[in-house]
Amino acid sequence: MATDRKAEVTWQGDLMSGTGRIDSVTSGAVGGLKVSWPARSEEPGGMTSPEELIAAAHATCFSMALSNGLAQAGHSPEELKTPRP
Amino acid sequence: MPRVQGEANVTWEGNVARGSGAITAGTGAFDALPYSLATRIERAAEKTSPEELLAAAHAACFAMSVASELTSAGTPPEHLDITATVTLDQVEDGSHRIVSSELLARARVTGLDAAGFERLAQAASEGCTLSKLIEASAKVTVNARLEGGTDGD
Numbered sequence: 001m002a003t004d005r006k007a008e009v010t011w012q013g014d015l016m017s018g019t020g021r022i023d024s025v026t027s028g029a030v031g032g033l034k035v036s037w038p039a040r041s042e043e044p045g046g047m048t049s050p051e052e053l054i055a056a057a058h059a060t061c062f063s064m065a066l067s068n069g070l071a072q073a074g075h076s077p078e079e080l081k082t083p084r085p
Numbered sequence: 086m087p088r089v090q091g092e093a094n095v096t097w098e099g100n101v102a103r104g105s106g107a108i109t110a111g112t113g114a115f116d117a118l119p120y121s122l123a124t125r126i127e128r129a130a131e132k133t134s135p136e137e138l139l140a141a142a143h144a145a146c147f148a149m150s151v152a153s154e155l156t157s158a159g160t161p162p163e164h165l166d167i168t169a170t171v172t173l174d175q176v177e178d179g180s181h182r183i184v185s186s187e188l189l190a191r192a193r194v195t196g197l198d199a200a201g202f203e204r205l206a207q208a209a210s211e212g213c214t215l216s217k218l219i220e221a222s223a224k225v226t227v228n229a230r231l232e233g234g235t236d237g238d
Contacts, residue, residue, distance in 0.1 A: 002174040002184075003126050005137035009144040011165035015153040020165075022145060025137050027129035029118050035145045041087050048114035050149075050215050051091030053142035056108050059095045060120050061135035068101040080097040080106075 009035075022048075108133070126173070126181075136171045136183060143186050143215045144169035150209035150216075151190050158197070158205055166191040166232075185224040186216075193232050203229045 004026070011020040015037050022033040039047035063080050070077045092111030098104050105121040124132035148167040155162045168189040176182045190206045197205075206229035210216045216225045 001126075002172050003136065004170050004172050005129070005134055005140050006168060006170045007137065007140035007144045009141075009148045009165075009167040009169075011148040011152055011162065011167065013152070014156040014161040015149055018152055018162075020145060020148045020152075022141050025133065025141055027124070027133050027137055028131050029120075029129075029133035029137070030115055030141070033114055033141075035149075037149055040149070041089055044112040044114075046113050048110055048112055048145075049089070049091055050142040050146035051089050052093060052110055052112055052114070053091070053138050053145065054215065054218070055091040056093035056095075056110065056115075056118075057135040057138035057142060059093045060106060060108050060133070060138065063095045063097040063106050064101050064122055064125070064135075067097055067099075067104060071100050076100050078098070080095070082094045082096075 105132075108138075136173050139183065139219075140169040140171040140186065143171065143188070143213075143219065146213045146215035147188050147190070147210060150213040151192070151206060154205040154209040154212070155192070155194060155197070158201075160194050160197045160201075163193040163195070164232075165193075183219070183223050185226065186219050187226045187228070188216075189228045189230070191230045191232050197231070199229075199231050202231050205229075 007025045008023045009020050020035045024031050034047050040049040095106050095108045097106035107117040109116050119132045124130050125134040144167045170187045172185045174184045206227050210227045
């Protein structure tokens with residue numbers, strides 16, 4: 001069975017001086033997250049970016065796969081955690 | 086373009102079927118978003134998922150690329166609405182794969198016709214780093230629609 005997940009972004013202005021906002025996602029878990037080119041390529045200043053979101057996608061996917069792999073090897077994890085830098 | 090890195094930290098507790106996790110952005114833009122396997126493949130129920138985060142990444146990346154293409158063409162956008170829909174599906178060998186990301190761009194732009202916008206939106210996806218990444222193993226489609234025009238489909 002296919003599963004769809006959607007995200008909606010609005011953008012105002014040109015690339016260098018404009019800003020965008022991730023307004024909504026299917027789950028409602030996030031909304032109103034701002035993005036901009038200077039924040040993406042220079043100092044984030046608390047703003048997320050495509051690269052950070054894909055890091056988040058990858059980390060969530062990997063944690064589920066790792067949990068599954070450990071369980072199949074007979075070592076169900078109590079907790080998996082990525083260390084804070 | 087400078088070297089750009091993104092970072093996110095997760096915690097996961099319990100087994101894959103019934104456990105759950107939380108994801109935090111390196112920038113602090115979001116903190117402890119919940120996710121789980123059940124909500125990943127069934128009803129989302131206010132929990133995010135890898136596919137939803139990928140959709141957000143793709144939509145944000147594509148929005149910047151469309152803004153860039155329109156500006157380079159001398160017709161910067163007044164307003165863009167971008168939607169990305171990522172689909173996870175079971176493939177022939179029984180495993181699950183991300184099979185597609187469908188992009189929709191709706192724009193208010195002065196001095197551009199529908200065909201011109203469609204062409205620029207296509208070029209924007211070709212220049213979008215996330216489209217490149219996804220195209221390595223899934224299909225990316227682009228739909229473009231000018232708002233306030235007479236081409237409304």
